[in-house]
Amino acid sequence: SSEGLIEGHVGRGTLVKRSNLQLEDDYFEQSLPSWLLGLSANEDALLGPDARVLSELSSMEERQEIISLAQGTPPPDMLPAELIQSILADNLTTARQSALGYCPVDGLLSLRRSIAARMRQRGVQVDVQNILVLSGSTQGLGLIGRFLLSPGDEVVVEVPTYLGAIQMFRALGARIIGIPTDNEGMRVDLLETVLARRQPRFIYTLPTFQNPTGVVMSLERRRRLLQLAKRHQIPIIEDDAYGEIYFNDKAPQPLKALDTYGNVLYLSTYSKMLAPGLRVAWLAAPVPMIERLGLYKQTFDLNTNAIGQWIISELIRRELLDAHLQLARQCYQRKLTLMLEAIETYWPTGGRVYPPTGGIHLWYRLPGDMRARNLLREAAHERVVFVIGELFHVDGGGHHYLRLSFASPEEKHITEGIRRIGIAMRRLMAR
Numbered sequence: 001s002s003e004g005l006i007e008g009h010v011g012r013g014t015l016v017k018r019s020n021l022q023l024e025d026d027y028f029e030q031s032l033p034s035w036l037l038g039l040s041a042n043e044d045a046l047l048g049p050d051a052r053v054l055s056e057l058s059s060m061e062e063r064q065e066i067i068s069l070a071q072g073t074p075p076p077d078m079l080p081a082e083l084i085q086s087i088l089a090d091n092l093t094t095a096r097q098s099a100l101g102y103c104p105v106d107g108l109l110s111l112r113r114s115i116a117a118r119m120r121q122r123g124v125q126v127d128v129q130n131i132l133v134l135s136g137s138t139q140g141l142g143l144i145g146r147f148l149l150s151p152g153d154e155v156v157v158e159v160p161t162y163l164g165a166i167q168m169f170r171a172l173g174a175r176i177i178g179i180p181t182d183n184e185g186m187r188v189d190l191l192e193t194v195l196a197r198r199q200p201r202f203i204y205t206l207p208t209f210q211n212p213t214g215v216v217m218s219l220e221r222r223r224r225l226l227q228l229a230k231r232h233q234i235p236i237i238e239d240d241a242y243g244e245i246y247f248n249d250k251a252p253q254p255l256k257a258l259d260t261y262g263n264v265l266y267l268s269t270y271s272k273m274l275a276p277g278l279r280v281a282w283l284a285a286p287v288p289m290i291e292r293l294g295l296y297k298q299t300f301d302l303n304t305n306a307i308g309q310w311i312i313s314e315l316i317r318r319e320l321l322d323a324h325l326q327l328a329r330q331c332y333q334r335k336l337t338l339m340l341e342a343i344e345t346y347w348p349t350g351g352r353v354y355p356p357t358g359g360i361h362l363w364y365r366l367p368g369d370m371r372a373r374n375l376l377r378e379a380a381h382e383r384v385v386f387v388i389g390e391l392f393h394v395d396g397g398g399h400h401y402l403r404l405s406f407a408s409p410e411e412k413h414i415t416e417g418i419r420r421i422g423i424a425m426r427r428l429m430a431r
């Protein structure tokens, strides 16, 4: 900064000044290589203006004084540290090779077997050869995207939808068609009119506890979606990150359970069920797709980290995963109730909550014409953050919506965070 090469932007981080892109004559006087100077410009063109939002939010949250209702992760006390510790203490020395060696690109066989068995329990007819273990479902979105898309191709997503998927498909050069959703999920009738004219490469959907809305797609829509995709020969990517985090007695079935045709590429992850730091997720798909994507994956990372896979495989073998999930469901449901009560107590009337029956996010429509972006600015003064609805919208909408994560904050921070947002709302309304 003493050389004037960089400048700080509140909310955007530190950037290289464009006026300094000129090269110095003397190589040694230049403080950064020229390709590095151009990076931030490239990145903006490729990823779009929201690319930094997620990383900025997490770095904000590292500063303790800010209450974050933005982060979609398990809370620290639900991260299974003790379980993992005991597994490592008991078995790691005898399982060196499986846990600490390279493993097959498809994943540890024991884990793939367990995943397939658990999916069959949820009504999905798959076998071990239908399972490809991934380094996070983000890798799955990237691999499928790279495999199926060329720059300029169209893809269908829900409006609103998961921000990470929007960013991934944009980064791969896709043109994104947004299909509105309602309380039954994707408006399949509107998709039908789109498919009559256009040929997207795939349809990306979150049928169960959608991120950000929490909505579960109705059975009828699921059937129609499958029929439509089959008629037009378009694959569906089902992203089921939250399917195992349900608050009613009955576990929801994935869309893939209805897919007798083999058109659904199913993604799920242990990031929300156990810990995102494990970086273990999986794809369930027809064998030819698993084989091709396996070869593809091998090029990028050889295999998913073996120790994470081994830990999860041991957790399942010792029947500890379901017990952990049961605790997580109870914990998140309790926190959701707390958040709803706090909203009732502290927020002005006129808004609308969309209480979910699973997952970790609460969707909210602000009163009248109040904009989430303006509210976030006010809320930041109160040291509380959330995610603004427009980030999940590919159609330029969502200005009056926000997403609150109820799983990750401590209980006392949920009430206090909601109270602070209430103060910010009233201040905005008084203007």
Ligand code: PMP
Binding pocket: 072, 135, 136, 137, 138, 139, 162, 164, 206, 211, 239, 241, 268, 269, 270, 271, 276, 280, 281
């Ligand atoms: N899909 C959805 C719907 C998500 O909410 C997330 C995480 N926020 C992911 C995928 C990414 O998960 P992973 O950690 O497995 O990459």
